[in-house]
Amino acid sequence: MSASSHLASDEKVLIVMVGLPARGKSYISQKVARYLRWRGISAEVFNAGKLRRETPGVPHRSDFFNPDNEEAKKRREGFALEALNQSLFFLENEGNVAFLDATNTTVERRALVTKRAQSRIEDIQIVFLESICSNEEFILRNIKDLKICSGDYENMTEEEAVSDFQRRMKHYNTVYEPVSDDENVPYIKIYDVGKEFKIQKVQGFILSRIVYFIMNIHTMKRNIYLSRHGESQFNMAGKIGGDSYLSHNGRKYANCLADFVEQIPEKNLKLWTSTLVRTRETAEPMSRRLNLQGHQWKALEEINAGTCDGMTYEEIKTELPHVHAARKADKYNYRYERGESYADLVERLEPMLLELERHKEPIFIIGHQAILRVIIAYFMGQDVQEIPYIKMPLHTVIKVQPKDYTFTETRYPLNVPSTGSGSSSGDPEPKEADTSPLIFSSSL
């Protein structure tokens, strides 16, 4: 009998992005792929532009995008087809969902993609995901924000770059054919950054999930803050689980946290905690002093250690060596007897994370070690197998900031001592020496 928290899917899905430059094709495909991977679905983005930029000696000024420039057209086609090849190769092997991240702006191109994909993979589901945006101002902002730092425009002034990019867009515009009902293909169209949707012929588990996800995300930039509760009685004793009160240092941290929040320039900050005493106690000074609206989530409770709840890691090692060994062998999938695994936490946290995505306000989450590892992995895109080893010290705030297609994290150790660490680690089970730099950036 198979045992997992959800049924595995053997779907093979090719998502073909469609749209003019700076319409969020890369942004959306990266974001959805990251979400799917976090959920344990094998998903990758294949980007034609990236291949082009990574190939030495390919010009990238706007005349390369002029449809009358025959040679350039062939070479661009070459990169797009190579990205398609890579997508299909991925789906033929371990992949479930491949995103073909190119403009695909003509009927002819889309027909070609469909034909090749169907000839190579039986039962492949092909869906066109088109972003249409008529808001000029928004597009200009996209260009300035993102395109100009993309590597195509080194050694150019912003003005030159913008106008080059606009010329490139004009070239595309002359040939752009939005996906039409006559093509008789499944599609998802996103208008004006999610103000409207048009979805046709889309079916199946993964795709209905993707539709749900896309309908709930936005591009508003706001920060997310994460912190573990302050040091608890159980932390001091080195015990896992429980529902203990804060220690003296823990209460000190709660006050420092309130100072910290008073100093950050966030409007409409929302405060989320778990239902456990130690997170609520930690939230109390900040909630009171800043009059923050709070919400307690059962889903934010610490991983359930089942029959090991209340033990120390030392005790587990000596009294339950099989538990220690099994956890060491596969910490992500190991499920505590009558408790949970990290994989279970992904399932448990998913509705909360979608709620987080829907909200436009900045949010401060006071949680627990394992839970916050799973949450930060969602943003930073770590491989799920690495989740149990992400550093998550006590008495440290992590700020997660949207940046381009991804997020950066900044860590603020608040300098309140806690058990088990001069370096405020507090993790009774460190994997390696704790030498955390203060700023990380998630990789694409």
Added chain:
Amino acid sequence: MSASSHLASDEKVLIVMVGLPARGKSYISQKVARYLRWRGISAEVFNAGKLRRETPGVPHRSDFFNPDNEEAKKRREGFALEALNQSLFFLENEGNVAFLDATNTTVERRALVTKRAQSRIEDIQIVFLESICSNEEFILRNIKDLKICSGDYENMTEEEAVSDFQRRMKHYNTVYEPVSDDENVPYIKIYDVGKEFKIQKVQGFILSRIVYFIMNIHTMKRNIYLSRHGESQFNMAGKIGGDSYLSHNGRKYANCLADFVEQIPEKNLKLWTSTLVRTRETAEPMSRRLNLQGHQWKALEEINAGTCDGMTYEEIKTELPHVHAARKADKYNYRYERGESYADLVERLEPMLLELERHKEPIFIIGHQAILRVIIAYFMGQDVQEIPYIKMPLHTVIKVQPKDYTFTETRYPLNVPSTGSGSSSGDPEPKEADTSPLIFSSSL
């Protein structure tokens, strides 16, 4: 600080059904409304035809639906507008989602509905949910299955009834205008019973949830079987929770269950259990003898009684009278310390239930008392407050069968004795005398 497992929604949504007769308007709206209510969202269906049928002296033969019959047209309009009034009244008060279940087949009618709704409720979200079905055979089957027993056709032969109903459809057909993009309104179109979807301008939490749900349901009729595990050591001791083995009688039940399953005519039966020992042990003989494909769900584990795990109800009553009292006061929302409430179970079971909806095969679920109460309430539509009191005796199989818009349940006590009951109840905490009839039917 508010504490719940999901954030409350204050959306006000009017879902206006659109479609010719026998297109599943009532079926879909009832099913979605039942799902939303189970999730704690206040949802109701308002049906014009029901109002018409409940009003004494209204003719119901096809000439009443002839668009040239002016008086009849006015009266039909009266019923439709009354259903709209009731919908809006509901949304003005406690309602979040109202389904206006009428044909609404003309642009004019839809414009009228929109105008009235917007004039009465600011910020109302109006969405047209249209079912389009061109498969003649399917429609004929719908008519025979359902329409002819609807009360409009007493004292008629099947043949007469079908042809009367077909004439009624023709009347509608002459005026039918499918929702068009020119109307510039949000819509969800379902083609050929879910083979395709077209969704436009649909946004927001509740609606994205509804889209996700609709994309994962089907109308294939198949049965669901539910059973608690056989009597366990803990059942014998009257203890809650734990992860104990089956008792002697429990193992006997497991074998009887295999006999039972051998005698039911189900093809491709799937077997789902929880991850706990007692459900897996119960499944073992049936799985082995019928070579059934099984799946273990963490989500199917019994309600987590937290710090009360392993206690008897008597012990809780005497040692933790506050727990006993709090549970008695609000058993649905009461959350065991470090454990769960019934409301938490809804959140936990939701992904599994959607997986259940997606599957087309019959499924046998071996679960636990609280979990099965929550599952059966999903199908039978009980009010969530009643869930903790649904009878769920040991050693009894419940068969859930789709019937019209709803389900019927049939109970098969397998005559294997268990603790605490000659009547094989086994619930150590019965609310009232156990006099279960063997067949129930869910009400609309």
